[in-house]
Amino acid sequence: MVSIRSISSTPSSLTYHDLPWIVAHREDRCTLCGRCTSVCPTEAIYLAYRRQRMPKLDILQKKRGSEYRTFVGIRQRTDLDHRCIGCGMCSMVCPNEAIGPQVNPNDERARFHSYQKGDAWKRGGRRNDRASLLDQISFNRISMLTDPALDAGRHEFHMNTLLGRVLPPEEYIRRQAKGEWIPPVREIFPFIIGSMSFGALSPNMWLGLLQGVAYCNEVLGIPVVMCTGEGGCPPWVLKSPFLKYIVLQIASGYFGWDEIIRAIPEMQCDPAAIEIKYGQGAKPGDGGLLMWFKVSKLIARLRGVPEGVDLPSPPVHQTLYSIEESVMKMIQTMSMAWNFRVPVYPKISGSTSAKSVLNNLVRNPYASALLIDGIDGGTGAAYNISMDATGHPIASNVRDCYLDLVAQGKQNEIPIFAAGGIGKNGNPVQNGMALIMLGASGVHMGKYIMQSAAGCLGSEKNRCNVCNLGICPKGITSQNPKLYRRLDPDQVAQRVVDVFLGLRTEIKKVMAPLGRSQSLPIGMSDALGISDKDVADRLQIKYIC
C-alpha cells in the first residue's frame, strides 16, 4: 500500500489528463528504439521502467496473490515546462506507428497554472482560433451574360499590384512636365511573404525563403517580395543583387540597422521597400521579442548585442515624441537614406484608430503605403493575453480604411496592405482575394508560408506554438544548428516556388469567372458575398443565402 503522504499533490500538480495533449502510446507496437524520446522538443516523454501486476489464477495453489513483471515503457511528463505540445514529431519518427499526441477532450486544468515563477505565459505561433471570417466570403459575381467568364488556363492575367505612393494623375503630369520627383513605385505580386525576422527564423529557413523568392522573380517572372522583420539582414544579402526582393523592416529595437546603414554604400541595388513597424497584429502594444534561447552567436553579431539575452523591443519608437511625428520623421529619414528611390511605409496593428493613421499618411507626401496587421497575425513570441484577446480583425479594418480613401478619392494614392490570418486554415487565395476585393492592394502572409513552405507543425488547435523557445522541431524557428540542420534550404525554396505557382493559378481561378483579367480587382466589392447579414452590412458586400 502506498501512503497518501508520499503522493505529490501540490497546487500545480497535474496529471496527463490535465494537459492539452495526451501522448497515446501503444506498447504492443513499440520497439523501444527511443527515437520519439530523443526528438521530442519539450522532452515530454521518457523511457521508464515500470512494474505491471500479473494476476495469477492458479486455484490449486495454496499461496494466493499476483506476480509482477518489469517492463520499459514510455511515459508523459506532467509539469508545464515538459508538457506535450502536440507537435507530433514522435509519430513522425516512430518506425512502428506506436505513438502520437491526441487532443485532450477533457477540461484542460493546465491553463489555470500558466502563471508560473511570477510571469505570465508566453508562446509563439498563432491565435489558436479556427474561426475565420475570410473563409466565409465567397466570390459571387460570376460572368454569365455579355461578358463571358475567362479561361483561367489560357487567358493572360495581370495580377501584380503596386507598392508605393502614387500621385494623383494631374500632379503626375505636372511633375513630369517640370522634371520633378516622382515617388518610387514597385510592381509586385500581391501575396507577400510577411515580416519574419532573421532571428525568429533559422538561417536555413531564411536562406530557403530567399532562394525561393529569387527563383520566383528571376526564373518564373513572379515578382514576389519578402520582408525581413525586425532584426536586420545578413550582410551577404545586403550586398547582393537579391536585395531588390527584400523589404527591410525597421522596428522599435532598431536591431540590425547598424549593419544595414553601413552596407548602403556597397549595395548593388535598392531594397524593395522599407517597412517601419509600429505595431503587430498578434501583439498590439508590444514590441518584438526574441527570447534568450534564440540569441545565438550569429544573431548576436547581426543585431549587435551580447549572446543569450532576451531582446524585447520597446512597444514604441522611443526616440520620438509622438506617433504622428515619428511616422513623419522616420519616413522622411528612411526615404532620404536611399535618396528617395525606395518606398517607405508603416506597419500598424489592426485598430479602431487605423483610419487616423491612414489620414496622417494621406497628408504625408513620402508615405508609400499602409500595412495593417489584424488580430489573427502570428508572432515569434508574445504573451498569451496579447495573442488571444488583443487586436482588431483585419476585414472590417481594411474595409473602413479603404472606404475612407474612396470618399476622399485617394484610394489609388496610398495602397493598403492587409495581414493577419490570411491562409490560417489553408485557404490563402480565398482569404487574400477577399481582402483585395474589400480594398487591400495586397496581403502579407507569415504563418501560412511557414506551414506550406517549411512544414511548420503549428495549427489553430494549439499545436506546437513554441517558436519562442528555439526548440522548433522542424528547425524553422530555431537557432540551434542541431535543429535547423533538419531543414534543407533547397527543399524550402522548392516549396516556396510550388506555393507561389499554386497561388498564381488559384488567383486566376478567382479572377476568371469574375471576368477580370486586366488588373487586380482591388475594391471589387460587388463580387463578394457572405451568408451573415450583419457582416454583409458592416463590410458593404452582398448578403447571400
Added chain:
Amino acid sequence: MCRLAMKTASVPFSPFSVISAMEAMKEGYDGSGLGLLLRGVSFADYKYQTGDPILSGIAHTDAALHRLNAFMEAKGYTLKYDHEFNVQPSLIEATDRHKYLVRVYRLPESFKELSQRQIDERLMLTRLALRADGEKHGGDLTAFSFWPNVAMIKEVGWPLEIGQALGLDDHRITSRVCMAQGRQNTNYGINLYACHPFFIQGIGTMTNGENTAFVPIREYLTGMHYPGYIGYQSDSEVFAHILHYVTRRLELPLQAYKHVITPLKTDELANHPQGAFLKGLRDVCRRMIIDGPNCVMGSLPDETTIMVMDTKKMRPATIGGKPGEWALASEICGVDAMIPERDKSLDFQPMRENTVIVPPSRQEYTIWSQFDQFPLPQAA
C-alpha cells in the same frame, strides 16, 4: 448585348440611316431601347446657329415642362427653337412621354464675360440641375444633354419602331455625326439614363459588352467629386467620363485614352519610346483600367470620332467607308447597311492596341497603335 452604329459624314444625313443599321444587326440583341446622339445638327425648319446650346431630354408631364421653362428663363437662357417631333404615341411602349425635347437656346448675356471653360461648366451644371430637378419630382424630367451642336434621343423599345414613332424618317433633323445604340437591359434596371450614348461636356461614348471593373472605377470617379461624374446607372457610363477626364481635365492627347483604359504590359512598356512616362501614367490612372470585353465608340466636340477595343479584343467592331463618309459598327453588317458602296478591302477591325480615329476632315481614318510613339513630346 448592345449593338453600336456610328456614322460620320461631311454632308448631314438622317439618323434613320443609322437606325436601319441597327435593324441590320438585330440578331443578338433584345431591342430594348434606342439611344441616339446627333452631332453637327441641322434642322429643316430652322437655321441652327453653331454655338447655341441644344437641350435634349424628355418632359414626362406638363408640370415638368413648366418647371423647365421657368428654370431656363430664370437662368437667362432664351428659347430660340423648339423642335416638334411627329410623334406616333401608339408606337411607343411608355405612356408618360409628355414631350420629347430638342430645344435650341441662346446663351445668357452674362456669359459674354466668361471664358469658354467657364461656359462649358455652366452648361453642364444646368443639365445636372435639370436632371436633379426631375429626380426630385419622381423622374418627371429627363435631361440627356445641353450642349452646342448636339442632340440626343433615348427611348425604350425596338430601335426601328422608335425611329418611326418619333418621325425621324421625315429628315427634318439631320447631323454630320450620328451615334446609335440598341440597349440591352442586362444587369441594371431599365432606366433612360442607363441608355448609351453617354454624354458629358461635348464628349459622347457608347459601349457594348460589360465592364467588370465597373464598381472600382465608379468609386474612383465618384471620389473625384466632380459634378458631372454622377449617374452610373450603366457600367458603360464610366467610359465617357474617363474620356472626359483624360482629354479635358488631364488635357492629354486623345491617344492617351487607350493608354489609360487598357495600358500596355510592363515588358511592353519597357521597349516603348516613352515607356517611363506611360508606365507612370498607367500607375496613376490604374483605377480606370477597364476589364471588358468592350468596344467603345466615341465622338468629340470637334466631330472627331474614335473607336477602341479592350485588351481582350473579343468584339468584331469594324470601320469602313470612303472619303467624306465613314461608318463604324459593332458588327460588319451594320457597316454594310450604312455605307453599302465602299471598298470593303479597306475595312478595318481594330486590335487590342489600336485606336481608330476619324478626324473632322473625314478624308481618311487613322489607325493609331499603342506601340507607336505617344504624341506628347514633353513627356518623352
